[in-house]
Amino acid sequence: NGKFVDLGTEFSADNKPKKAKLEVLVLGDYHCGDTDPQVRQASLEMIDEFGPKRLVIHDLFNGHSVSHHNCGKLLNQVQIYKEGKADLKEELELCYEELCTLSYAMKGREIIIVASNHDEFLKRYLQEVRLKDDPRNAYVASQLMAPAMNEENPVEVGISKIGKIPKNVRFLERDEDYKILGWQLGSHGDKGFAGGRGSMISREYANGKSITGH
Helix, strand or coil: CCCEEECCEEECCCCCCEECCCCEEEEEECCCCCCCHHHHHHHHHHHHHHCCCEEEEECCCCCCCCCHHHCCCHHHHHHHHHCCCCCHHHHHHHHHHHHHHHHHHHCCCEEEEECCCCCHHHHHHHHCCHHHHCHHHHHHHHHHHHHHHCCCCHHHHHHHHHCCCCCCEEECCCCCCCEECCEECCCCCCECHHHCECCHHHHHHHHCCECCCC
């Protein structure tokens, strides 16, 4: 219809520029613990300035404490330890605190956590029973094993054991659609058609119009 929106302002040929109503703000990959401080601050400012009805987040959980990428790599593991990122409980606490901050910023409006590949680092850690060789994280991880066997999201369960997850936060399942105005927002972007490796073509075929992270 000839209108467009840029930085929260709606422009058209017929009317003066006006503040737009923002349906959704998609922050992309968040990676608690590795989030750039300036990006984090800018994200909070955008939430305050634009007042989105919904907030969509990808890769909330970074998974540095349980990453399979560091298995058998002593120097990597030592570096993670030196950076204070080797403790699973501390990483879950960080995610909980950040969710509370975002929930407060959204003033009760909906927050959607898209199932993402970094979230699945924890599920893989449990699947491979790596906790048996990881005394630092074994106790916390063991509390997540039964829920994972019951197909519950171990990241969501782990965060809930730190504190009560805000009511406006919703975790999506891996194959769960979340569409707003015809746009698919529930796909992380790492997987394409039939669960294969994601590409521009396969993602478009699987999802249609979409905004992804990854």
